[in-house]
Amino acid sequence: MAEVAPPGRPATTGDVALAGAVVAALGRVLDPEIRRPVTELDMVRSVDAEPGGTVRVDLQLTIVGCPAADTIERDVRAAAASVPGVADVVVDLSVMSPAQRSALTERLRAGRPRGVQFTPETLTRVVAVTSGKGGVGKSTVTVNLAVALARRGLRVGVLDADVHGFSVPGLLGLTDERGRAPRPTRVDSMILPPVAHDVKVVSIGMFVDDASTAVAWRGPMLHRTITQFLTDVWFGDLDVLLLDLPPGTGDVAISVGQLLPHAEVLVVTTPQAAAADVAERSGVVARQTGQRVVGVVENMAGLVQPDGSVLELFGSGGGAETARRLSVGQDEPVPVLGSVPLSVALREGGDAGVPVVAAHPEDPAAVALTAVADRLVGMGRGLAGRKLGLGVR
Incomplete structure (x- = not known):
C-alpha cells in the first residue's frame, strides 16, 4: 500500500506506518550547512519499508560532490535505524536537478527578492566591530563574542569584512594545516557559509587558493565583494550578524x-x-x-601576576577616554562594555582555532568577553530606521 505525499513531504510505500515513523525520525536530521531538516529541504524523496524491516531511503543531495554528503548519509542511516521495527537501512543517493535546486533556493529565500539580506526591516541585529588601527585584537574579540552569543542559544553569523587581513577562519578552527579555509558550498547562486562552534562564517579567505595570498584590491572590487557577501551568502534567520571590519576608515x-x-x-x-x-x-x-556606536571594548588590559598585582603593560584609561570622546554628539553616552585582560589562554585559543570562551570559559579574558556579550544582549536593539508595520485607525 502506498501513500501519496503532499508537496514538501516524502512519499511512503510498503509498510506505511513504519515508513511514516522513519520519515518522522529523518525530520530530526539537519543538513550541516543549511541547518534545516533534510525532509524540509526535499532531500528525502521517498521512504519504502519492505517486508522484514528493511527500509530504503531515496536521498537527494543538493549538488554533485556535496562536502557534507558523508555526514548527511551517516546521520540519515542512524536516524532510520533508531526506529523500532527497522532491521536494515539502504540509502540510495542521487543529486537534485537544476529545477529542484532552483525551487530550493527560492524556498530558502522565503520569496524575498535577491538583494542585501539584512535591511533595516529584518529582525537580525547587525553589529560591526571596528578599530582605529590594526593589532588591537579586533578579530579575536569578534570571534569570541560570536561564540559566546551562540553558546547562549542565539543564531549567530560572522562576516569577515577584513578583506586584506582576513583571520576569522583560522581563529574559528576552519583552516587546515596549511592555513587554507574550506570553500563554501554553492547551490545555484546561493553560497552556504561553513559553520564552526555553531557560528556561520564567510570570509574572503575561503575563496583564495592559499592562505598566504595577498588580496590587493581597490575600492570598487572591495565594495562588490562586501555586497556579494550580503546578497549571495545564505545565513538564514540570524539573531545577530557580526562584521569584522578592517582597521581604519577606508573603503x-x-x-x-x-x-x-x-x-x-x-x-x-x-x-x-x-x-x-x-x-x-x-x-x-x-x-x-x-550608524550608532553602542559601546567600546578595551582589549589587552592589565595582566594579573601570581601575587595578585596587575601589570599594566599598555597603560590604562584608553577605553574610558575613547568612550568619552565617542559620546560627544550622541543622545546617549557610549559605555565601556568590558575590559579584556591580557591572557595566554586567549592567545593560545586563537592559534588553535578554539576561542577561549569555549575552551576555557573560566579564564579572566573569557569571563570578560562573555560579560560583553551579555551586555550587548541586554542592551537590545534600537528601533531607529525600522518599519514597525503600524497603521493609523
Whole structure:
C-alpha cells in the first residue's frame, strides 16, 4: 500500500506506518550547512519499508560532490535505524536537478527578492566591530563574542569584512594545516557559509587558493565583494550578524555604512591613552553614515601576576577616554562594555582555532568577553530606521 505525499513531504510505500515513523525520525536530521531538516529541504524523496524491516531511503543531495554528503548519509542511516521495527537501512543517493535546486533556493529565500539580506526591516541585529588601527585584537574579540552569543542559544553569523587581513577562519578552527579555509558550498547562486562552534562564517579567505595570498584590491572590487557577501551568502534567520571590519576608515567601512546604515558599531581599542585618538575616528565615520556606536571594548588590559598585582603593560584609561570622546554628539553616552585582560589562554585559543570562551570559559579574558556579550544582549536593539508595520485607525 502506498501513500501519496503532499508537496514538501516524502512519499511512503510498503509498510506505511513504519515508513511514516522513519520519515518522522529523518525530520530530526539537519543538513550541516543549511541547518534545516533534510525532509524540509526535499532531500528525502521517498521512504519504502519492505517486508522484514528493511527500509530504503531515496536521498537527494543538493549538488554533485556535496562536502557534507558523508555526514548527511551517516546521520540519515542512524536516524532510520533508531526506529523500532527497522532491521536494515539502504540509502540510495542521487543529486537534485537544476529545477529542484532552483525551487530550493527560492524556498530558502522565503520569496524575498535577491538583494542585501539584512535591511533595516529584518529582525537580525547587525553589529560591526571596528578599530582605529590594526593589532588591537579586533578579530579575536569578534570571534569570541560570536561564540559566546551562540553558546547562549542565539543564531549567530560572522562576516569577515577584513578583506586584506582576513583571520576569522583560522581563529574559528576552519583552516587546515596549511592555513587554507574550506570553500563554501554553492547551490545555484546561493553560497552556504561553513559553520564552526555553531557560528556561520564567510570570509574572503575561503575563496583564495592559499592562505598566504595577498588580496590587493581597490575600492570598487572591495565594495562588490562586501555586497556579494550580503546578497549571495545564505545565513538564514540570524539573531545577530557580526562584521569584522578592517582597521581604519577606508573603503570597506564606507561600503558597510552604505549597505548597512542601521548597523550598530562596537569599537575595540587598547588601554594606551594614545589609542583613543585613532579609535575615535572609526566611530566618527560610522556616525557619518547613520550608524550608532553602542559601546567600546578595551582589549589587552592589565595582566594579573601570581601575587595578585596587575601589570599594566599598555597603560590604562584608553577605553574610558575613547568612550568619552565617542559620546560627544550622541543622545546617549557610549559605555565601556568590558575590559579584556591580557591572557595566554586567549592567545593560545586563537592559534588553535578554539576561542577561549569555549575552551576555557573560566579564564579572566573569557569571563570578560562573555560579560560583553551579555551586555550587548541586554542592551537590545534600537528601533531607529525600522518599519514597525503600524497603521493609523
